[in-house]
Amino acid sequence: MSNKNQQAEKVVKGGKSDAIAQKNTIVNLLNRSIKFRKSRYVDQKLELFKKKFAPVNGVSGVVHATSAYDNISSGAGAENVADKVDANGFTRPSKVLFSKDKLNSEWNDIHPVGSGLKDLGQLSSLNAVLQVLTYTPALANYMLNRTHSANCTIQDYCFVCAVEEHIRTALKGSPYALQPRVFVGKLKKMQHGSSNKDAFDVWKYFMEQMQSFLLSEKRSKDKLVQETTALYQIFGGYIQKKLECPSCNKFDNVYDSFLDLSLDLTQCSTVERCLTKHFKQQITASRECASCQHEGGQKGTHSIYKSPMTLALQLKRFNTDADTTKINKFVKFEESMDIKRVITANETVNTKYNLYAAIVHTGQTINDGHYMAYVKSSNGIWYCMDNENVQVVSVKRLLEEKPYMLFYNMSPPAVAKRPKTSADKAKTQQQEITVETEIKDTLKDDYEETQQEIDEDVIMPQIDNREEEKELEALRLKQAMEEVSVKEKVENTAAIVVEHNANMKTKREKLGALIEKESAQSKSAEVKGALLAKTPNNQFQDDIGTWEEDAVAGTHADKRNQVLKQIKPKRKRVDMYDLDYDRGKVKKVKNKQQDDKFSKPNLFQITADMKQSKKSKKHHK
Structure with missing residues (x-):
């Protein structure tokens, strides 16, 4: 035992x-450790249970002070905390739902211009917003690649999939107007206080719905992680609020995300001034100080900390009173804009934007107005989308409008060209000399071989003459190439060169310079004057011979009559075929004898009249 x-x-x-x-x-x-892999099969019942119930011991984004202190003191999480928070106190998300590197702020391909949209129930605001979304380059590239629909697991209606289908259909270039029936019914579910007559409210509703459906599959409750969707990577940015505590006089930075900005128009003549005035205003916030735990109101300033890829601006043209009257004021805006004045200090971000869309409201109030969208297509041409009507417009006409919303796209960073040093120039010259020497040696060897072949052809007469001609042509071509390679290249410095990949603005400037140069150096007027001066007897002078002159009237008239008699052709005899051809065929109708019974005299009436006349005669007697 x-x-x-x-x-x-x-x-x-x-x-x-x-x-x-x-x-x-x-x-x-x-x-033994048990490892689980995420199933590729989507169980609908399990998904419904996940929405209904929540785990008791679920992982939250809250980090308690004791656990965080223990982790940092032990050295386990010190590096992670340092990576998540930057020098200005901005907390980076723990994970990214969609990488910004996968997006392109410029068009990937050139697409045909989309068709117009039918106005279903006086919803021009919906049509204008849909046209702007369709011609947003980053969003259009994302939708055309089917990045969302290829991974979407929602079996029922998906708002993002509906927008994707609309953009793909619109950019196919259909000649017929589209009917956005899918979105008309959804506008009825807008929040209380929002109006489907306001394009800005419709824009915010689209942003909310797209963000909600993009997050329906991710199941993340962390706000920072939720703000890394494809929508926030395109339209989203961050504002830094620098607040001062009135108790300890210490500054604390608070960061808020945004998808659009609303600007006040009063006392501003340009959009850039509206933007500057918006961020110069002092802000107040009620919060607890992180240093002294004082709870109360704090004042400070705010600025853009992270600029968005696509900047959406609303100009507050409608008052908040009951009649919702409109501020019909002209505010100047340009095709390009620099927002470096409102960027947080010491932040190196791209601040240059280019205009790609605008929404214009016509009318005096929000209820009786009409919306139009101006968009810049993938070919660089501006179009006016007025419901079903689509027409090309100039930039001048666009800049004369009074916009309600403006949409700017971040310009791609310019690639800095390194200036060539003296060593680079010497190296380039050496390479050119080497290439020229190699070409000369090759041409010389080919010339000698060709001469030898020609001599052999003379000795051997059985070779075909065609081959000899080809070889001679090749020899002449090589000799010409050798002569051209030896000559110095002279560049025309006065020529105006237009590159094929230049933008439209550069091409217009070059065209204007060409017209000015031609008008200054052209001699077409002098040449025309010289040619007219060399023709004494032209059509518009008095010294040309005419038939009415007395001196030569008889001579010219006799000669003319003789010539006309000689060239006068004999008249052809007209036959019945020509007459029928000129007159047209006539239908032959036989003349029938018409027996008109009503035109003959009535015998009975004649007899009655005679009897009546006899009676009257007897009566008179």
Whole structure:
């Protein structure tokens, strides 16, 4: 019994004496890690249960002070905390739902201009917003690649998939107007206080719905993680609020995300001034100070900390009173804009934007107005989208409008060209000399070989003459190439060169310079004057011979009559075929004898009249 008990203790404790007992210990059997992989199959019932119930011990984004302090003191999480928070106190998200590197702020391809949209129930605001979304380059590239629909697991209606289908259909270039029936019914679910007659409210509703459906699959409750969707990577940015505590006079930075900005028009003549005035205003916030835990109102300033890829601006043209009257004021805006004045100090971000869309409201109030969208297509041409009507417009006409919303796209960073040094120039010259020497040697060898072949052809007459001609042509071509390579290249410095990949603005400037140069240096007027001066008897002068002159009237008239008699052709005899051809065929109708019974005299009436006349005669007698 003692041996059996000792053996059992060894099995439980994992003794090293027996190899079999060491493999079958309880620690080895029960301490195995079980790894789970996410199933590719989507169970609908399980998804419904996930929405209904929440785990009791679920992982939250809240980090308690004691646990964080223990992790940092032990050195386990010190590097992670430093990576998540930058020098200005901005907390980076723990994970990114969609990488910004996958987006392109410029068009990937050139697409045909989309068709117009039918106005279903006086919803021109919806049509204008849909046209702007369709011609947003980053969003259009994202939708055309089917990045969302290829991974979407929502079985029912998906708002993002509907927008994707609309953009793909619109950019196919259909000649017929589209009907956005899918979105008309959804506008009825807008929040209380929002109006489907206001394009800005419709824009915010689209942003909310797209963000909600993009997050429906991610299941993340962290706000920073939620703000890394494809929508926020395109339209989203961050504002830094620098607040001062009135108790300890210490500054604290608070960061808020945004998808659009609303600007006040009063006392501003340009959009850039509206933007500057918006961020110069002092802000107040009620919060707890992180240093002294004082709770109360704090004042400070705010600025853009992270600029968005696509900047959406609303100009507050409608008052908040009951009649919602409109501020019909002209505010100047340009095709390009620099927002470096409102960027946080010491932040190196791209601040240059280019205009790609605008929404214009016509009318005096928000209820009786009409919306139009001006968009810049992938070919660089501006179009006016007025419901079903689509027409090309100039930039001048666009800049004369009074916009309600403006949409700017971040310009791509310019690639800085390194200036060539003297060493680079010497290296380039050496390479050119080497290439020229190689070309000359090659041409010389080819010339000698060709001469030898020609001599052999003379000795051997059985070779075809066609081959000789080809070789001679090749020889002449090589000699000409050698002469051209030796000559110095003279560049025309006065020429106006237009590159094929230049933008439209550069091409217009070059065209204007060409017209000015031609008008200054052209001699077409002088040449015309010289040609007219060399023709004394032209059509518009008095010294040309005419038939009415008395001196030569008889001579000219006689000669003319003689010539006309000689060239006068004989008249052809007209036959019946020509007459029928000129007159047209007439239908032949036989003349029938018409027996008109009503035109004959009535015998009965004649007899009655005679009797009546006889009676009257007797009566008179």
